[in-house]
Amino acid sequence: MSILLEMKDITKEFPGVKALDQVNLKVREGEIHAICGENGAGKSTLMKVLSGVYPVGTYDGEIHYGGALAQFRNLRDSEDQGIVIIHQELALIPELSIAENLFIGNERQSGGVMNWHETFRRTEELLRKVGLTEAPGTIVDRIGVGKQQLVEIAKALAKDVRLLILDEPTAALQENDSRKLLDLMLELKAQGVTCIIISHKLNEVRYVADTVTVIRDGMAVSTLDAKAGFEEDDIVRDMVGRDMSHRYPERTRLAGDLLLEVEGWNVWHPEHTERQVIRDISFNVRAGEVVGIAGLMGSGRTELAMSIFGRSWGRNISGKARLKGSAVDLSSVDRAIKAGLAYVTEDRKSLGLVLDESIKFNTTLAKLEGVSTRGVLDENAETEVAERYRKALGTRTPSVFQKVGNLSGGNQQKVVLGKWLFTGPEVLILDEPTRGIDVGAKYEIYSIINELSAQGKGVVMISSEMPELLGMCDRIYVMNEGAFVGEMPASEASQERIMSLIVTE
Amino acid sequence: MTRESKGLKAYLSAHMRDYGLLFALIAIMAFFQIVTEGTLMRPVNITNLFLQNSYIIIMALGMLIVIVAGHIDLSVGSVMGFIGALAAVMIVNYNIPVAVTIPVCLVLGGLIGAAQGYWVAFWRIPSFIATLAGMLVFRGASLWLLEGQSVGPFPQSFQVLSTGFVSDIFPQTLTSPIAEAVGARNFNLLALSVGAVASMVIIWLGLRGRARAKAYGIEGEPSAFFWGRNVIVLGALMFLTFKLSTFRGLPNVLVTMGILIVIYAFITQNTVIGRRVYALGGNEKAAKLSGIKTERLTFFAFVNMGVLAALAGLIFAARLNTATPKAGFGMELDVIAAVFIGGASMSGGSGKIVGAVVGAFIMGVMNNGMSIVGIGIDYQQMIKGLVLLAAVIFDVYNKQKQG
Numbered sequence: 060m061s062i063l064l065e066m067k068d069i070t071k072e073f074p075g076v077k078a079l080d081q082v083n084l085k086v087r088e089g090e091i092h093a094i095c096g097e098n099g100a101g102k103s104t105l106m107k108v109l110s111g112v113y114p115v116g117t118y119d120g121e122i123h124y125g126g127a128l129a130q131f132r133n134l135r136d137s138e139d140q141g142i143v144i145i146h147q148e149l150a151l152i153p154e155l156s157i158a159e160n161l162f163i164g165n166e167r168q169s170g171g172v173m174n175w176h177e178t179f180r181r182t183e184e185l186l187r188k189v190g191l192t193e194a195p196g197t198i199v200d201r202i203g204v205g206k207q208q209l210v211e212i213a214k215a216l217a218k219d220v221r222l223l224i225l226d227e228p229t230a231a232l233q234e235n236d237s238r239k240l241l242d243l244m245l246e247l248k249a250q251g252v253t254c255i256i257i258s259h260k261l262n263e264v265r266y267v268a269d270t271v272t273v274i275r276d277g278m279a280v281s282t283l284d285a286k287a288g289f290e291e292d293d294i295v296r297d298m299v300g301r302d303m304s305h306r307y308p309e310r311t312r313l314a315g316d317l318l319l320e321v322e323g324w325n326v327w328h329p330e331h332t333e334r335q336v337i338r339d340i341s342f343n344v345r346a347g348e349v350v351g352i353a354g355l356m357g358s359g360r361t362e363l364a365m366s367i368f369g370r371s372w373g374r375n376i377s378g379k380a381r382l383k384g385s386a387v388d389l390s391s392v393d394r395a396i397k398a399g400l401a402y403v404t405e406d407r408k409s410l411g412l413v414l415d416e417s418i419k420f421n422t423t424l425a426k427l428e429g430v431s432t433r434g435v436l437d438e439n440a441e442t443e444v445a446e447r448y449r450k451a452l453g454t455r456t457p458s459v460f461q462k463v464g465n466l467s468g469g470n471q472q473k474v475v476l477g478k479w480l481f482t483g484p485e486v487l488i489l490d491e492p493t494r495g496i497d498v499g500a501k502y503e504i505y506s507i508i509n510e511l512s513a514q515g516k517g518v519v520m521i522s523s524e525m526p527e528l529l530g531m532c533d534r535i536y537v538m539n540e541g542a543f544v545g546e547m548p549a550s551e552a553s554q555e556r557i558m559s560l561i562v563t564e
Numbered sequence: 565m566t567r568e569s570k571g572l573k574a575y576l577s578a579h580m581r582d583y584g585l586l587f588a589l590i591a592i593m594a595f596f597q598i599v600t601e602g603t604l605m606r607p608v609n610i611t612n613l614f615l616q617n618s619y620i621i622i623m624a625l626g627m628l629i630v631i632v633a634g635h636i637d638l639s640v641g642s643v644m645g646f647i648g649a650l651a652a653v654m655i656v657n658y659n660i661p662v663a664v665t666i667p668v669c670l671v672l673g674g675l676i677g678a679a680q681g682y683w684v685a686f687w688r689i690p691s692f693i694a695t696l697a698g699m700l701v702f703r704g705a706s707l708w709l710l711e712g713q714s715v716g717p718f719p720q721s722f723q724v725l726s727t728g729f730v731s732d733i734f735p736q737t738l739t740s741p742i743a744e745a746v747g748a749r750n751f752n753l754l755a756l757s758v759g760a761v762a763s764m765v766i767i768w769l770g771l772r773g774r775a776r777a778k779a780y781g782i783e784g785e786p787s788a789f790f791w792g793r794n795v796i797v798l799g800a801l802m803f804l805t806f807k808l809s810t811f812r813g814l815p816n817v818l819v820t821m822g823i824l825i826v827i828y829a830f831i832t833q834n835t836v837i838g839r840r841v842y843a844l845g846g847n848e849k850a851a852k853l854s855g856i857k858t859e860r861l862t863f864f865a866f867v868n869m870g871v872l873a874a875l876a877g878l879i880f881a882a883r884l885n886t887a888t889p890k891a892g893f894g895m896e897l898d899v900i901a902a903v904f905i906g907g908a909s910m911s912g913g914s915g916k917i918v919g920a921v922v923g924a925f926i927m928g929v930m931n932n933g934m935s936i937v938g939i940g941i942d943y944q945q946m947i948k949g950l951v952l953l954a955a956v957i958f959d960v961y962n963k964q965k966q967g
Contacts, residue, residue: 368853369855371852371853391855391857392852392853392854392855392856393855393856393857395855396854396855402853404853409847409849409850410849410850410853411850411853412847412850413842413843413846413847413850413851413913414846414847415846415913415914416842416843416846416913420839420842420843424839424843424850424851424854424856425854425855427836427839427840428836431835431836434835434836434837435834435835435836436834436835436836436839438776438834439776439779439780442780443780478854
């Protein structure tokens with residue numbers, strides 16, 4: 060097979076940082092090439108160099124594409140040559156229809172007048188190609204994230220794509236949607252489209268990739284032939300530069316007295332008031348215990364957590380909550396915090412952090428009374444607190460005055476954790492605590508969770524990654540469609556058992 | 565390049581906005597000082613400058629908080645005019661004592677703010693719309709209250725609010741030799757002393773902050789910058805208070821304004837409630853999930869705005885010595901412009917009191933300077949518009965450069 064793309068000795072520097080250091084990448088025509096690496100390793104930068112977001116001249120090295128030297132000055136240049144990137148965050152306009160989205164910037168038109176007939180016809184064709192049966196006029200907002208991702212791919216196909224780049228395409232998808240997407244990639248490959256996929260999920264890489272390139276600290280550290288077979292642990296080791304055979308740190312398990320007990324919890328949807336989202340849920344957490352809640356996205360896990368945490372979600376909430384055996388008032392967020400609850404959100408960027416502010420600002424935000432006297436802030440005490448949690452959690456940052464928006468996902472998550480630890484909680488509810496962060500940082504987050512349980516705190520862990528729940532928890536509740544459908548000690552749990560509970564109930 | 569000069573350069577580029585604003589004000593003042601052939605800095609004109617801009621600045625303090633919280637208040641001009649009208653009707657038409665009128669007006673201002681804030685905070689009506697409605701309502705209300713007529717004049721006891729001066733506490737025997745020495749008719753030593761004390765407090769606070777930062781190993785402002793900035797600011801402060809002392813001393817309004825500026829700067833920067841406002845504007849959902857009562861905070865931002873608009877209305881009416889149905893028309897735009905020139909962001913979460921005050925002075929000096937030079941109101945408007953645009957472009961450019 061011929062080489063479609065060769066990136067030679069690519070070096071890209073930002074003020075003070077070498078984001079890419081002489082990276083070489085060869086992609087053969089018609090293959091699926093996976094790029095793996097921790098967050099901040101340089102994967103996205105490399106793709107931006109390739110697609111002309113960083114124009115020729117702002118980096119060192121050469122790009123050969125389709126046998127010729129490529130000098131892209133902007134995205135348009137690379138798109139003209141059939142290179143299309145689909146970013147992690149979807150670039151669809153939710154209020155417009157699928158058809159309108161597919162041809163944005165590429166409209167079927169003559170003399171500035173839309174040719175709707177042609178637009179709809181082509182849309183139908185493309186949707187069929189990606190396995191969607193939606194009408195072209197469907198508003199994008201009305202279809203699920205999984206289907207939106209497929210629409211993105213259809214949009215790429217509308218541009219006569221030759222090299223399709225997918226940046227963590229399945230990050231927000233559920234298992235079956237992910238599978239559909241990966242199958243589509245294989246189909247496109249059969250049709251001759253070359254793909255580059257950036258992914259954290261090694262099982263997916265194994266499923267689709269022909270070749271894997273691992274990038275670490277701005278350097279391409281290894282390239283593996285996936286067909287020859289590889290061990291996931293090998294890739295993980297290359298990604299983090301250390302042996303990761305123990306992906307979950309060891310913990311001595313000791314469940315103490317009952318901490319939080321929730322009984323008969325019912326919640327209705329805030330807008331669709333007739334819809335009951337949480338049905339009669341009861342559960343408990345003991346001191347020093349890590350309790351998992353497994354379930355698919357949309358099963359109501361986040362809604363359950365947020366409704367308990369100061370009724371921050373939902374309507375007509377009913378049910379009893381007891382903390383250390385006595386009834387506790389969780390009717391508002393500040394009461395829940397005072398009672399000793401903390402909720403670490405799954406969506407740290409929009410619900411957890413003030414991105415434009417410093418680590419210091421964010422760390423003390425949920426307990427400002429802890430760094431103030433009579434309503435007057437003590438800046439030095441704040442700095443001290445922020446510094447303490449920076450050290451304790453190993454947040455990698457030049458200083459606590461750094462904007463959190465500039466940190467990587469893993470470090471942002473540590474800031475959120477620090478913020479909640481400072482409130483001195485008894486029970487922490489962690490909602491997808493390792494989403495979108497790299498393997499090394501995940502391990503550190505796991506260690507922090509273990510340390511918390513060793514201190515006698517109760518941890519409720521919500522996660523879509525079943526291996527994570529199996530590796531970390533003492534006990535697992537299985538949730539489906541707003542109700543708990545099973546409970547088991549982690550020692551007796553398996554992915555198959557959990558999944559079958561979800562499917563059969 | 566040495567390490568130190570690299571540090572200076574990095575520091576400067578990171579804080580371009582703060583210094584840029586200050587230098588812009590100085591440059592504009594210098595420019596008009598030259599083109600007005602010294603009229604700008606004459607004691608009487610400096611006094612005028614403060615009087616003319618006091619109500620804008622007072623409202624800008626409240627507006628900054630509203631804008632930091634992620635909202636806007638378009639009604640302040642109308643509310644200001646309405647409260648001025650109310651004061652005139654109460655005092656002139658109904659002979660209600662000034663001591664009763666002032667608190668009533670301030671409370672009413674708060675209630676007006678509450679009425680608008682209620683819809684914005686608890687019903688999530690966009691503030692642009694809720695306060696646009698308020699703007700129209702209170703414009704009409706002023707007309708109705710005054711029956712289309714101007715009402716005045718006010719008794720002396722009300723006028724002092726705006727046109728009064730703080731009398732000197734130092735004996736004549738001490739001040740007249742100074743007056744003679746500087747060639748003025750009289751000399752208000754109190755004004756100069758206040759300037760001197762304020763300068764010392766500023767230096768002391770600055771040094772204390774630096775010492776603390778150093779104790780925590782925080783790399784703060786390079787000392788060359790610290791001293792350079794302080795020399796300029798304090799020099800300007802001493803110069804202004806000196807000029808004021810050769811005229812009639814400290815205007816009452818300046819004192820009111822100065823105290824309010826200090827209070828609001830303290831609240832926004834050093835208190836829990838101030839911090840919460842920034843969090844609310846920076847990310848409302850995250851603030852809410854951190855236990856902050858975001859609705860209540862938004863509500864009180866508008867209540868506060870209403871009180872300050874009422875105060876501005878009283879000062880404005882006292883200064884003109886009459887309430888006119890058109891008072892405050894379009895004033896909200898000057899206030900909002902001052903806050904944005906001062907570096908606040910439309911999306912909320914950022915902006916400083918000092919910035920808003922400097923922004924208001926930039927607008928004020930330009931208004932005053934252009935009027936002295938005799939530039940028509942037509943050109944004045946255009947120039948002010950372009951200055952606002954330039955300031956915001958400068959902001960965006962800086963942000964992009966920092967990445």
